Amino acid sequence: MYSIIVVPPPTTEDEPTRTQFRLAPSERLVFGRSVPEGGLLIGHDGVSRRAGEITAHGTFWTMSNLSTHQTYVVENPEGAGEHIKVAPGRLDAPVPFEFSRIVLPAAGDLLPVEVWAPRHDYLRAEGGSDGEPTAPAFSVDRTKRYFAVLAALCEPRLRGAPHAPLPTVEQVVERLRPGWPAASRTSVQWNIDYLAVKLRLKPGPEAAEAGARLNGKKECLVSMALRFDLVREDDLVVLTAPPRRVPR
Known part of the structure; x- marks a missing residue:
């Protein structure tokens, strides 16, 4: 079962579709300017030959920054500015966002690589309540x-x-x-x-x-x-x- 979908940056402004990479848990995807067959090739002179690596897990993914000098940013497009920074050389940094955008600085350009992690696992409570319910942290009425x-x-x-x-x-x-x-x-x-x-x-x-x-x-x-x-x-x-x- 696939758990991670990676969408590469567009090669041209008019490109209608982009090849997607679908990763099952434990599968890895190397990205960069010069990568092995099956990797995500990003043909930009400002991108390292082996820029990074994405590893799929059950409900999330990790990223390794293989660059020796460039910090990468992973944004949550739905999080109103929420993001994490992955420092040069950092391995297997966990990314918790369902929809993510890796931003690769490349010689004056910012190249986006989208990563989707649509799989969700939730706790299914069994049996009845064994006490008083927990009071909500914030009580808001959406009709007010x-x-x-x-x-x-x-x-x-x-x-x-x-x-x-x-x-x-x-x-x-x-x-x-x-x-x-x-x-x-x-x-x-x-x-x-x-x-x-x-x-x-x-x-x-x-x-x-x-x-x-x-x-x-x-x-x-x-x-x-x-x-x-x-x-x-x-x-x-x-x-x-x-x-x-x-x-x-």
Whole structure:
């Protein structure tokens, strides 16, 4: 059973399809400018002859950086900037992303090699509960206004621009207005403040001390939401939801 699919970089801008390499667990794929038959040949003068090696495992893969001087970056295209760096000479660095993009710096170019690891294994619990259920780490209601505000803040980075600046409050208002006609700067800012308390980034009004001012509140909210998958790309549907009849 194949568990890893490797998609090479395009050789031309107009190339419609690219040969895929399918690896079963324990199989390896060497890539570089000069590789044995069956390897991934990358014909660029800026790529090492034996640049690296990918090894498939059951539900993940590892990468060895065979370069002596160049760091490689493995990005998570769906992770809003999430990435790992594989240092020169590092062997069998584990990559946990389901969809990955290896970025190879090559004499001024950045060459992408895509790696897909679609196989998932999950624990299947047997029997009934043996005690009280565990309280959720973050309790969010996806039907509430505050979640739509959070989704609007996260949208640019979830849409594939991991380093995009966060929208201003005014931009959030405009984004939410089709589904929330009464949205205003005041109501959006109130929800941002509420989220900061709800996600425990700052103490609530019932606390004895107000605590230090939270600088970069929107950045902190988005960072936490994306890091713990509180908002995913599928959740952006709330931004196009029709207006609700029930007031907040």
